[in-house]
Amino acid sequence: MATNAGTQPPAEQTLFVRKASGLIKGWSEGDGFRYSFFSVNLFLAIWSISYATFIPGGSLFWSIVITAAFIVLEIIVYAGLISAMPRAGGDYVWQTRIFHSAVGFVICAVGWWFILWLWTPIYADMGVQTTVKPIFRILGLNGAADWLGSRTGIFVASLVVIAIASILVAVGMKAYAKFQKWAMWIGLAGVLVCGILLLVTSGNSFKEKFNAAADKYYGGDKGMLNLQKYKTDASGLFVYDDAGALVNDGTQQYPGAFEATEAIGAGTGMPTSTFAGGFSWATWTLIPFMLFWMAWPNWGATLYGEVRGAKDFRKNVYQMLGGLLVPTAISLAFLGLMTWKVGYQAFMGTMAAFWWGISPIGGDYISPTAMISWIVPNAAFQVILVGAISLLLFGWFGTLFLSSTRMIFASAFDRILPESAARVTSGGVPVVALVLMTIPSIIMAALYAYTPIDEGTGVTVVKLFTYDATLAIIIMFLGSALAFMVMRWRAKAIWDSSSLPKGGIAGIPWMSIIAAVYSAFLVFNLYLFIKDAIYGVNNSKSAIFMAVLYVAALVIWLSAWVTRKRQGMELETVAKEIPVE
Amino acid sequence: MSVRLFFATDVHGSEVCWRKFINSAKHYEADVLILGGDMTGKAIVPIVDEGAGNWQYTMQDVPHTLRSEDEVVANERLIADHGYYPIRMTHDQVQDLTAHPEKLDELFEREMRGTIEHWVQFADERLAGTKIQCIVCPGNDDADDIDEILATSKTMTVGEGNVIDLPDGYQLVSSGWTNLTPWDTPREEDEPALKSRILSVVAQATAAPERLVLGLHAPPFDTQLDVAPKIDWESLTVKGQDTAHVGSTAVKEVIKEVQPLLALHGHIHESRAAERIGRTLAINPGSSYVEGTLSGVVVELDGKSKVKRYRLTMG
Numbered sequence: 001m002a003t004n005a006g007t008q009p010p011a012e013q014t015l016f017v018r019k020a021s022g023l024i025k026g027w028s029e030g031d032g033f034r035y036s037f038f039s040v041n042l043f044l045a046i047w048s049i050s051y052a053t054f055i056p057g058g059s060l061f062w063s064i065v066i067t068a069a070f071i072v073l074e075i076i077v078y079a080g081l082i083s084a085m086p087r088a089g090g091d092y093v094w095q096t097r098i099f100h101s102a103v104g105f106v107i108c109a110v111g112w113w114f115i116l117w118l119w120t121p122i123y124a125d126m127g128v129q130t131t132v133k134p135i136f137r138i139l140g141l142n143g144a145a146d147w148l149g150s151r152t153g154i155f156v157a158s159l160v161v162i163a164i165a166s167i168l169v170a171v172g173m174k175a176y177a178k179f180q181k182w183a184m185w186i187g188l189a190g191v192l193v194c195g196i197l198l199l200v201t202s203g204n205s206f207k208e209k210f211n212a213a214a215d216k217y218y219g220g221d222k223g224m225l226n227l228q229k230y231k232t233d234a235s236g237l238f239v240y241d242d243a244g245a246l247v248n249d250g251t252q253q254y255p256g257a258f259e260a261t262e263a264i265g266a267g268t269g270m271p272t273s274t275f276a277g278g279f280s281w282a283t284w285t286l287i288p289f290m291l292f293w294m295a296w297p298n299w300g301a302t303l304y305g306e307v308r309g310a311k312d313f314r315k316n317v318y319q320m321l322g323g324l325l326v327p328t329a330i331s332l333a334f335l336g337l338m339t340w341k342v343g344y345q346a347f348m349g350t351m352a353a354f355w356w357g358i359s360p361i362g363g364d365y366i367s368p369t370a371m372i373s374w375i376v377p378n379a380a381f382q383v384i385l386v387g388a389i390s391l392l393l394f395g396w397f398g399t400l401f402l403s404s405t406r407m408i409f410a411s412a413f414d415r416i417l418p419e420s421a422a423r424v425t426s427g428g429v430p431v432v433a434l435v436l437m438t439i440p441s442i443i444m445a446a447l448y449a450y451t452p453i454d455e456g457t458g459v460t461v462v463k464l465f466t467y468d469a470t471l472a473i474i475i476m477f478l479g480s481a482l483a484f485m486v487m488r489w490r491a492k493a494i495w496d497s498s499s500l501p502k503g504g505i506a507g508i509p510w511m512s513i514i515a516a517v518y519s520a521f522l523v524f525n526l527y528l529f530i531k532d533a534i535y536g537v538n539n540s541k542s543a544i545f546m547a548v549l550y551v552a553a554l555v556i557w558l559s560a561w562v563t564r565k566r567q568g569m570e571l572e573t574v575a576k577e578i579p580v581e
Numbered sequence: 582m583s584v585r586l587f588f589a590t591d592v593h594g595s596e597v598c599w600r601k602f603i604n605s606a607k608h609y610e611a612d613v614l615i616l617g618g619d620m621t622g623k624a625i626v627p628i629v630d631e632g633a634g635n636w637q638y639t640m641q642d643v644p645h646t647l648r649s650e651d652e653v654v655a656n657e658r659l660i661a662d663h664g665y666y667p668i669r670m671t672h673d674q675v676q677d678l679t680a681h682p683e684k685l686d687e688l689f690e691r692e693m694r695g696t697i698e699h700w701v702q703f704a705d706e707r708l709a710g711t712k713i714q715c716i717v718c719p720g721n722d723d724a725d726d727i728d729e730i731l732a733t734s735k736t737m738t739v740g741e742g743n744v745i746d747l748p749d750g751y752q753l754v755s756s757g758w759t760n761l762t763p764w765d766t767p768r769e770e771d772e773p774a775l776k777s778r779i780l781s782v783v784a785q786a787t788a789a790p791e792r793l794v795l796g797l798h799a800p801p802f803d804t805q806l807d808v809a810p811k812i813d814w815e816s817l818t819v820k821g822q823d824t825a826h827v828g829s830t831a832v833k834e835v836i837k838e839v840q841p842l843l844a845l846h847g848h849i850h851e852s853r854a855a856e857r858i859g860r861t862l863a864i865n866p867g868s869s870y871v872e873g874t875l876s877g878v879v880v881e882l883d884g885k886s887k888v889k890r891y892r893l894t895m896g
Contacts, residue, residue, distance in 0.1 A: 012672065013679045014639035015665075016625040018689050085872055087895075097895065413853065413893040424805050424856070493597060493873040497663055499641035567890060568881075578601040578608045578875055578896035 034180055035399075036323020039296035042191070043126055043393040045331040046368055048293035050351035054534050055286050056269045059277035060348075061335070063286035066279075067294050068328050070287075073518035074477065075324065077484045078298035079316035080511055084487065084498035089410030090403075091480045096414070098483040098490045101571045102557050105416050109553035110546075111476025112407040113436070116400055118462075118469045120165070120441040121448035123397060124157035125463070129354075131390040132157070134370035137217045137362075138382050142224070145364075151449040151460075158445030161397060162438050168398030169405060170429045176398045183395030190388035191330060194372045198337040201375050206341050207258045213374035214257030214361050224362030227253040227260050230267060238267035246358065258346070260360035265349025268356060272345045274335060288525050288535055292470050295477070297324040299399055313499055334368070357458060405433040414574045416560040457536070465542050467535045471526070472546065478522040485515035493577070582884045584748045587611035587894075589877035590798070590847030591720070591868035594622020594696060596661040601875040601896055603704050606713040608896065609879050612748055614713060615740070617847035618720015618757035618768075618798035620700075621693045621727065625685070626660045627670045627678075628653060640665070664870055666692035690724065697727045701734045708736035714747065716740045720757035720798040720847065721768040740796055742778075744785045749884050751842075752788035754779075755796035759848055760829040763814040775799070776831035783839055791860075791886035793841035800846035801833035802826055805854035806865035836861050843880060843888055853893060862888050869895065 052060045087093045091112060096104030128148050136145035147153045168176050201209075219225035229249040231239040239247045254260040277283045297320040338347040350366040353359040359366060369389045373382040409430070412422035423432045444462070451461040488495045488509050504510050529535050536542070561571050587609045592598040599620075606614050628638040628647070636647040640660060647653045653669070660667040668688070670678075678684055708715055718740030719727055731739045738745055740755030747753055756779055758768045770778070779797060786793055800806035807828025812818065827849060836844050836858050844863040853867030853876060866878040875896045883889040 012629075012675045014627070014644075016627070016678060016682075016685050016688075017623055018685065085869075085874075087869065093895075413855075415892045419855070422854070424854075428805075493662070496659060497871065497873040499643055501643075569879075569890065569892060573609065573894070574892060575895050576608075578605050580597055580600045580604070 033319045033322045034177075034184055035299060036297040036320045037184065037326055038180060038323075038392070038396045039299040039399060040294055040324050040327045041296075041392065041396050042187075042327050042330060042389075043130055043396075044293035044296075045327060046130060047126055048289050049331070049335070050355065050365075051289040051292065052286055053268065053270060053348055053352040053355055054289070055282055056271055056348075057277050058280065058282035058284075058286040059271075059275050060286065061274040061332070062277070062279060062283050063290050064294070064328065064332065066283070067287050067290040068324060070518065070521040071294050071297065071324055072321065073514050073521070074295070074481075075297055075317055075320040076511075077481050077515050077518050079313055079320060080498075080500050080515075081480060081484050081487075082316050083313040084494055084500055085491075087410075089406055091476055092407050092410050094483045095479045096575045097494075098487060099479075101414065101416070101575060102554070102561075103479070105411060105414075105557045106550060106553040107476050107479045108407055109411070109556065110549045111473050111479075113404045114440070114549045114553065115469055115472035116404050116437070117441045117444040118448070118465065119400060120161055121154060121158040121445045121463075122466055122469055123393075123400065124161045124445070125154060125448075127161065127390070127393055128154065128157050129365035130367045130369065131386055131393065133364055134367045135383050135386055137364070138370075138379050138386075140217075142222060149364075155445055155449035158448065159442065161400070162441050162445070164394065164397045165400040166434055166438055169401045169434060170427075172428055176402075180395050180398070183391040186388050187390075187392035187395065190369075190385055191392075193385060194369065194389070195333065195337065197372055197375045198334075198341055201341065203341045203343075206375060207256075209375050209377065210258040210371055211256030212377065213371075218257075218361045218364075222362075225257060226358070226360045226362070227255075227257065229254055229263070230358070232263075232267055236266045237269055246356075254360070257360045258342075261349040261353050261366065262343070262346040263349070264353045264356065264358060264360075265343075265345040265347070268349070268352040270345045270348035270352060272343070274339060274344050284524075285528055285532065285534075288467070288470070288528050291474065291525060292467070294324065294328065295470065295474065297321075298477075299403065313501075338368075401434065401437045404437050405430050408433040408436055414571070415564055415569065416557055416571060461541055462545075464536045464539075465545055467529065467537045468542055468546055471529050471537055472549065474522055474525055474529075478519055478526070481515050481519040481522060485512045485519060488512055491577075493580070582749050583889055584613065584751060584882045584884065585609070585611045586613045586615060586747075586794075586880045586882070587877055588615045588617065588796075588845045588864070588880065589866060589875050590617025590845075591619040591850055591870060592616070592664070592875070593619055593722070593868070593870050594661070594664040594666065594693075595870040595873065596658065596696075597873045598662075598664075598870045598875045599700050600703065602877075603707045603715075605875065605877065605896060606708075606711070606715075609877075609894070611879065612712075612714065614715040615753065615755075615796055615845065616715075616717040617796060617845060618718055619722045619847065620697065620717065620719055621723050622664045622666050622696070623722070624665045625688060625692065626665045626667050627675050628657070628660075628667055629675055630669065630671050636669070638667070661696075662873055666696070668692065690726070693724060693727060694730060697730045701730060701737070705734055705736050711736075714738075716745055716753060716755070716796075718755040718757045718796055718798070719768070721759040721762065721766045723757065724767050742782055744782065744787075747794065749882075750788060751792045751794060751882060752786050753794045753796055754782050754786050754841075756782060757798040759799035760831065762827075763812055763817060772829060772831040775829060776834060779831065779835050783835065790840050791842050793839070793843075795836065795839070795841045795844040797829075797832050797835075797844065797846055798848050799829035799832050800849055800852065800865050801836055801844070801858060801863055802828040802830045803833070804828060804856050804858070804863065806846055806852050806856060806863055807849050808852045809849050810851070833858070836863065842882070842886065845878075845880075855891065855893070862891070864891065864893075866893055 081094050092104050092108035133145045229252040231247040231249045354365040369386050373385040409422045411417040421432050424430050447462040454461050454464050530538050587605050589602050628636050631637050636653050657667040715737045717737050745753045761769050803826045807826050808824050809827045811825040840859050844861050846865040850868035852865050855864045864878050867876045869876045877894045880891040881889040
């Protein structure tokens with residue numbers, strides 16, 4: 001084709017499209033990132049960091065870094081699954097399609113539906129300890145704060161979480177996305193304020209303000225301040241009596257609440273550096289605790305597009321990566337600031353104080369957001385700051401039921417659950433699915449609050465199963481990782497149609513290799529969960545609890561299989577591939 | 582006597598989905614196959630001659646280099662399975678089309694016609710001698726001229742604008758026309774015109790409402806069947822997580838007025854759902870053609886006045 005001198009021919013197109021519906025040019029990365037960011041929640045980070053006090057020999061910093069590195073593999077696996085098979089129902093659809101209807105349903109019913117009932121009181125407990133109780137203390141509502149820590153208080157808080165989660169599902173994705181947007185920006189503004197406060201406050205000033213606030217909110221005639229000194233041995237560790245209780249050091253007291261937590265840090269064996277422990281076995285055993293916070297960037301939303309491409313895969317990766325790395329960076333920055341100002345050991349002492357039951361501030365959890373807010377001795381400011389940051393937790397509540405309802409819908413479409421499970425009101429409210437979440441969540445919350453106290457740990461039996469909430473989901477992720485690993489062979493048409501990178505080595509795609517490494521990481525964590533009592537789940541009660549869930553799921557599937565068989569319908573054919581030739 | 586239907590829709594030129602559709606009768610033991618609208622593909626993928634037996638194409642933003650005729654043939658099939666039209670071209674031809682997009686219409690027409698002819702041949706070979714009834718209805722994305730090609734089939738019937746007798750006294754009324762979209766597609770019109778069109782076909786049906794099946798490509802407005810990402814009509818970009826109901830008010834009114842036993846829809850690939858509108862069961866099985874999966878629904882009619890059961894499928 002002749003061209004005029006000085007002009008360039010137009011760049012060649014690689015695709016010529018015609019006028020046809022569904023062709024869209026772009027979609028918002030912001031929403032996908034936001035969903036992932038909320039899922040790798042900063043409040044879960046606080047909780048995970050506090051769990052690190054159970055294994056003081058491990059390096060918290062390196063456990064976070066190692067976990068993040070493996071979660072990048074998770075992101076690649078899930079971005080791949082989402083771009084190859086972008087269907088509502090996610091893990092359930094992938095595992096059903098690639099393995100078998102029963103496998104997909106049983107694993108995902110437990111992982112996306114049943115176990116979220118347990119997350120309800122966990123969310124409530126976290127919200128109470130990190131946010132509501134500290135606010136109540138600031139406001140002088142000590143009766144209410146004490147009540148919240150009671151069995152009934154936790155139960156009622158769980159009911160509030162259930163109500164919030166239900167409302168967020170009922171209002172629909174559009175309104176929820178708007179709420180999440182505002183919640184994120186306000187919450188991050190609060191985090192920024194906390195960062196600035198830490199930067200401009202000296203360590204000594206922080207300690208003075210901490211003591212002053214502790215005295216104001218817990219001391220004096222409130223009588224909740226406990227500055228009792230405990231005996232230590234030659235190495236500075238606490239001494240325990242034959243019954244396993246700490247030994248009082250006579251009538252001696254610490255000068256202030258902060259000095260008490262400093263001593264708790266030393267006495268419970270917290271290291272002086274977050275790097276101590278390096279890449280030791282102890283560091284690796286911290287990873288299951290970090291998964292409690294970091295395993296979730298793959299809860300990001302998907303958007304179905306028509307002329308999709310590798311960009312979709314990359315977009316999914318970037319969004320989830322952002323959702324992982326931003327909260328990780330914030331958490332590490334926060335850890336760094338606290339270490340700089342008050343010392344790592346003292347900071348970890350504030351965490352250990354709660355779990356050892358020796359918190360100097362009335363036994364309360366020493367909320368990091370609250371203690372930073374105490375830098376400014378103004379109750380209104382403290383309440384606003386703590387409340388603002390708490391939106392990062394409340395903005396996350398909607399995910400509690402949203403993912404479950406999708407899984408319930410998919411199962412109903414596949415006829416494992418009755419058609420009515422997918423019923424939606426004229427206003428778009430998935431009433432039956434919500435009932436299938438709310439009623440069992442209420443029951444689980446009651447069990448969490450009212451089951452007997454486990455003597456060894458001082459928490460209720462069901463609260464002891466907190467890590468089952470992670471375990472069940474890790475098992476489900478393993479199912480999806482294995483599905484992705486074998487997609488090239490088990491769902492060849494889908495693999496070939498996808499925009500996934502197809503390169504590999506010795507005939508094995510790189511995607512399969514990545515999935516295999518990620519699967520091995522998950523198996524490693526499952527091994528730790530099952531082997532070590534420190535995670536609270538390698539006991540017979542937890543095993544029975546998990547067994548009940550999986551058996552219940554299997555019973556549902558088998559009942560559906562028998563029922564449908566009698567109706568002349570085979571469940572397996574729903575997802576069985578139609579022959580092409 | 583119960584009647585088992587299998588309905589799928591929006592295959593958009595996907596060779597593998599078309600083959601699955603024709604084979605689905607045996608797979609699901611269906612008496613009747615119904616294909617809802619949007620049979621033709623949306624894009625042409627040029628496979629460019631690089632010389633010395635090498636070819637190059639890009640699909641889904643991934644470049645592919647092909648070094649033999651066998652590889653080219655295999656990739657042509659892969660592209661076709663994706664719903665695109667593979668065409669071998671030289672660089673000059675690609676540049677010409679890039680510079681003169683008005684030449685694409687003729688090229689698309691040629692490819693669409695060629696694919697439909699090939700599909701008709703495949704269907705006739707597979708369905709010959711069987712008792713399977715197969716009805717296909719083009720949709721809003723499909724140009725008018727494919728109807729005449731489909732009509733040459735010995736085993737398939739064209740649904741558009743027709744009343745078709747199904748087994749056991751049921752009747753199917755179909756139309757692939759939709760309400761207006763941002764893309765100015767071949768078969769779209771405003772709601773009053775659409776309602777008039779549909780009712781004119783319904784008026785020809787002799788079956789009672791409880792034995793009537795409507796196959797209307799556009800889903801009813803403000804249901805679970807018509808939820809799509811909200812799009813800016815000017816820029817054709819999606820607004821974050823916003824969704825909108827994009828179905829047809831005309832279709833909804835017709836369903837409410839006529840109250841057929843069953844209404845089968847497509848058009849909105851994401852809205853895989855089933856919903857009752859009065860006594861009518863309305864179903865949109867969605868579409869996953871881009872990944873080579875045929876989304877569909879198996880519906881069993883009880884031979885009297887009810888839908889015995891239905892199940893959504895992903896084959």
